[in-house]
Amino acid sequence: MYKIAVDVMSGEKKAEELIKGALKALAEEKELELTLIGEYDIISQELAKTDFDSNRLKIEKADQIITMDESPVKALRKKKNSTVNVGAKLLRKKEVEAFISPGNTGSVMAAGLLKVGRVKGVLRPPIAIQFPAINGSTLILDNGANTNCSPENLEQFALMGQLYAEKVMKIDNPRIALLNIGEEKTKGNKLTKASYELLNNNPKIKNFIGNVEGRDIFSEKVDIIVTDGFVGNIVLKTTEGAASFFLELIKDSFKTNLLSKLAAFILKPYLKKSLDKIDYRQYGGAPLLGVKGLVVISHGSSDSTAIYNAIKAAKKSIEENMVELIKSEFAKNEELE
Amino acid sequence: MYKIAVDVMSGEKKAEELIKGALKALAEEKELELTLIGEYDIISQELAKTDFDSNRLKIEKADQIITMDESPVKALRKKKNSTVNVGAKLLRKKEVEAFISPGNTGSVMAAGLLKVGRVKGVLRPPIAIQFPAINGSTLILDNGANTNCSPENLEQFALMGQLYAEKVMKIDNPRIALLNIGEEKTKGNKLTKASYELLNNNPKIKNFIGNVEGRDIFSEKVDIIVTDGFVGNIVLKTTEGAASFFLELIKDSFKTNLLSKLAAFILKPYLKKSLDKIDYRQYGGAPLLGVKGLVVISHGSSDSTAIYNAIKAAKKSIEENMVELIKSEFAKNEELE
Incomplete structure (x- = not known):
């Protein structure tokens, strides 16, 4: 199973739109397990409207959003229960293999660096x-x-x-x-x-x-x-x-x-x-390469198509073991030094 | 009279095309005096084909061209009789007030800096x-x-x-x-x-x-x-x-x-x-601001329209006394220090 978490709350578009993209990917990719991150009520109300394989979909509660104009590091520290903090935590605890967010770019990046952490050897x-x-x-x-x-x-x-x-x-x-x-x-x-x-x-x-x-x-x-x-x-x-x-x-x-x-x-x-x-x-969002988990930064204005493609691209990165490959590339580097 | 020199030989297009643009500007602007720089025979043959006010047009011989892939400073040193060297010299000796060239950008820039010279105070x-x-x-x-x-x-x-x-x-x-x-x-x-x-x-x-x-x-x-x-x-x-x-x-x-x-x-x-x-x-080419004369770098692929507009823009800069204005702006700076 490919386990991917998607922040459906902190983009510019409504959760409804982003969930649509996630469900489309879920229906197509049978080996996908999705975790939708955001306000429980909003997500569950949206899910109630449609059919999907509930065995492969979870909701992870996060009731705070880091807005586009907030200072990334401060906001991460203050808003412990923000979608970005929750996603990074899932990734760090290896409950998921990838985390996709269309939120404040700086905050997603900072969460990747500070919460998920750099691969050894990557500067x-x-x-x-x-x-x-x-x-x-x-x-x-x-x-x-x-x-x-x-x-x-x-x-x-x-x-x-x-x-x-x-x-x-x-x-x-x-x-x-x-x-x-x-x-x-x-x-x-x-x-x-x-x-x-x-x-x-x-x-x-x-x-x-x-x-x-x-x-x-x-x-x-x-x-x-x-x-x-x-x-x-x-x-x-x-x-x-x-x-x-x-x-x-x-x-x-x-x-x-x-x-x-x-x-x-x-x-x-x-x-x-x-x-x-x-x-x-x-193009499915932009990976932050060299962290110990797959962090994908999506465009703030991502819609269902963008999220759908981001999930597909993240799945491909997991299949190809990108994180492990980078780890061993830089582990080799370390040995050489 | 506004005296402007145009290098009609070192662009990507033929001299014929560039001369066309120059003559159009000459016909329109009655206070313009043009100096065309390049091979005498080529320019005079081209001029023979058409009518123009010969009192306001000169040819300045230059039988070398600095090509697009030459090293600018070396080429300037080696090719004393290149269009760019000849143009910069006219400008330095104040025989013209502006020099326009569609040639090797680095060479036009270097000629402006080294042959025409920086305005005092301009770094x-x-x-x-x-x-x-x-x-x-x-x-x-x-x-x-x-x-x-x-x-x-x-x-x-x-x-x-x-x-x-x-x-x-x-x-x-x-x-x-x-x-x-x-x-x-x-x-x-x-x-x-x-x-x-x-x-x-x-x-x-x-x-x-x-x-x-x-x-x-x-x-x-x-x-x-x-x-x-x-x-x-x-x-x-x-x-x-x-x-x-x-x-x-x-x-x-x-x-x-x-x-x-x-x-x-x-x-x-x-x-x-x-x-x-x-x-x-x-947009009439790009001026190199802060040198003691108006040096205009035109796009390598300039055609008659581009040269025509470059001449018009250069005339405007002369009318507005751009070089003198920059001189006094930076002279004031000097005094303050």
């Missing part, structure tokens, strides 16, 4: 996010867990990203690159110059292809890109901003007149299909 | 680029001239950006922000934390609105964003990459079948109009 767990690309996707680490990074941190991001890409994303011999402002190895700031050497000389990083630039994220050139959490987070938000700005422009042009509206109506289904590729909901 | 001249935004545009500095920056550098970028936005972009009381990974003043890395204080406490920075995130670039929230050249360059390339990826997806959906092709054909003019907003060619 700084990164947030890994799949960015859409022309053929498939590009995994970027870190997207904001670690604002100031050392070259050794980036080296570890590459190793964890490599395992995740091979096992969960099923990419053979994934190409790993360093995000930089030019392709030459002498380009960049102090961090990228020092990291280049480490990545290039580490025999365990199998397919290091050098530096890539911002535009390569969306290309076919690379599978995994490492960068510090400051730059990664800015890249993430810039991409989100550019995409919604672009979409806004397109929509504007559609509204010009009656003819354009008609043409847009015809195009809508084709356009939708094409744009599904850049829909973050397809 | 690091930044590249300023206008990013399209939902209502107008957002000026970002620096976009790649300075990989490693100090808080004092960012403070100066804000002051120069403020002058440029007020005078050339004609924005009243422009809102200035720091690019960061969250809005709270305690967010970010060492550079942003220290820069926040400087920007916030400098009375000459009139409208500092705090931190903004990557997605705000394209919004109505802010007019000027300062960041170090490493992050700025990654933001620039990520935006370019996201835009062309998005466009690719849209085009794909249009090609689905006969019906979608027909609808797309109808929509094309409206879509084009809407997407003109994100066309870099509208």
Whole structure:
């Protein structure tokens, strides 16, 4: 059985919507055991409306929510019975193998670090996010867990990203690159110059292809890109901003007149299909790699589709033993030292 | 007379195309005097094909080109008679007031710094680029001239950006922000934390609105964003990459079948109009602010429209006395110290 806990209360969407996604995954995946975390009454009322395999579904009470604007660490300390604290506790006690939350990103991250704990040998767990690309996707680490990074941190991001890409994303011999402002190895700031050497000389990083630039994220050139959490987070938000700005422009042009509206109506289904590729909901949330349990940070605006895909992706990570693989990767490191 | 030199040889497009844009600007702007830099025969052959006011147009011979993959400083030293060296020399000798080049960005920048020289008091001249935004545009500095920056550098970028936005972009009381990974003043890395204080406490920075995130670039929230050249360059390339990826997806959906092709054909003019907003060619190149002359770095793929707009923008900067304004801004600084 794959045991996964889902925080259905602290996202921007209602519990009802998130439970719908969870139940869909439960119905499809027969070896799944779900724990829904949140207010008992709300969840049980919602469950009463529908049929599901009650042997494989539990409710875990949590009557507090950490809001999006709260200071993560303080809120975790204060709200002992928050969904995020409860989920992290289940994970630490190994009652579940994965915990998914669409809540306050900082709080989920902090709970992962402080309550679940780092894998021995991992200096700084990164947030890994799949960015859409022309053929498939590009995994970027870190997207904001670690604002100031050392070259050794980036080296570890590459190793964890490599395992995740091979096992969960099923990419053979994934190409790993360093995000930089030019392709030459002498380009960049102090961090990228020092990291280049480490990545290039580490025999365990199998397919290091050098530096890539911002535009390569969306290309076919690379599978995994490492960068510090400051730059990664800015890249993430810039991409989100550019995409919604672009979409806004397109929509504007559609509204010009009656003819354009008609043409847009015809195009809508084709356009939708094409744009599904850049829909973050397809990618099932962002794992915080390198903690002693699978912590998945979902987008705050996650709906049933996003939660459904997050559960599927978490199941895949459990199947592939991601946490154990990272443990043994870094245990080997320890031995070498 | 506004005297502007244009390098018509070292871009990706042919001289013929770039000369077309220059001549269009010359015909429109009666107080413009242009110097076209490049191979004499090529330029004069092109000019022979058309009518123009020959009293206001000169050719300046330069028979070498610095290619896109050459090391900027080495190439400048080696190729004494390159378009970029020749242009920088004209500017230094005050034979022209502005020099525009679509060539190797690093070489144009280095020529600006080394041959034209920094304004007294300016530590690091930044590249300023206008990013399209939902209502107008957002000026970002620096976009790649300075990989490693100090808080004092960012403070100066804000002051120069403020002058440029007020005078050339004609924005009243422009809102200035720091690019960061969250809005709270305690967010970010060492550079942003220290820069926040400087920007916030400098009375000459009139409208500092705090931190903004990557997605705000394209919004109505802010007019000027300062960041170090490493992050700025990654933001620039990520935006370019996201835009062309998005466009690719849209085009794909249009090609689905006969019906979608027909609808797309109808929509094309409206879509084009809407997407003109994100066309870099509208923004007339990127000035390297803080050097003793107006150096404008144009996109490598600049065509006649891009060159035409770059000339118009350069003329505006000359009219507004940008270089002198920056000089007196930083001269005042010197006195205060």
